Amino acid sequence: MTAADGSAQSEEVCYETRGSTSPERKDADQWKNVWALEVPGGYKHFVWSALNNALPTRSNLLKKKVCEDPWCPSCKREEEDVQHALWCCPGAADVWAVGWSPIRKWLNQFIDFSSLWEDLSNRLSPGCLVRVVAIIRGIWRRRNTFVFEDKFASSSQVVKIAVVGLEEFQEANVKVTRRLSKGVERREGRGWQKPLRALCKLNFDATVDVKNRRIGIGIIIRDCHGDVLVAVCLRKDNLVSPFIAECFALKISIELCLEMGFGSIMMEGDAKVMIEAMLSKELDESVHGQLIEDTKRLLAQ
Ligand SMILES: [Zn+2]
Incomplete structure (x- = not known):
């Protein structure tokens, strides 16, 4: 095989490799x-x-x-x-x-x-x-x-x-970043940002399907390089409140982290009102108070 043939083969292999995203x-x-x-x-x-x-x-x-x-x-x-x-x-x-x-x-x-x-x-x-x-x-x-x-x-x-x-x-919506077991961090940012140090990061979000009276919750955990470790989507029926949807998204996120043994992880959501309710030191006596106080207790674990 000549050198010219060899390089031609090599180029072909490289081309196939570049185009072979699974x-x-x-x-x-x-x-x-x-x-x-x-x-x-x-x-x-x-x-x-x-x-x-x-x-x-x-x-x-x-x-x-x-x-x-x-x-x-x-x-x-x-x-x-x-x-x-x-x-x-x-x-x-x-x-x-x-x-x-x-x-x-x-x-x-x-x-x-x-x-x-x-x-x-x-x-x-x-x-x-x-x-x-x-x-x-x-x-x-x-x-x-x-x-x-x-x-x-x-x-x-x-x-x-x-x-x-x-x-x-x-x-x-103000981006709020919350770090479990390290108190509270709040900062504004654009796009997904790598967590500081070698922490993993969890993003959560919720949507409301008013017509079908249900909410959808999405949770994703990435490592410090941005690679996805866990992605979860789930649905809850008979709920239409965006506030409650976001509360559940956060509560389930915390439960997931505790279950998987993440001692320290950054959590990020974009529901300003809900997160402010979670950060409040006052006892929440609103109609959603029980869910908020339960979630606060989980956060403190
Ligand atoms: Zn058309």
């Missing part, structure tokens, strides 16, 4: 990436649902025999899958084409939403990405308003409502 690894990366977004929990779950093809598009409803055809309710030209509803449909593309849009000149080259998301995450700044997430969700809401109420908002309305909602969230 599906599990890709899922874990996407999960980390979505979880780190500085957006309300409901937005994260929406993106996660879109990535997992779990939105009730016509194509998905047809598979479940809930509707009779897969055609897009907005344009009626193509089958409606996640990628079509959020990106390709004229009922989405008009929003992406407006002047402010950082992605208005992107080509329609993505085979699915997962590929689009990969590009969005790699190419946009964190600030841009959260605006795009808010607008993606706005596009889905516009689609639903059209389907269920026969109203179709303009592209500028979609953008305005999405951005205002995001800004309200950013103003109202």
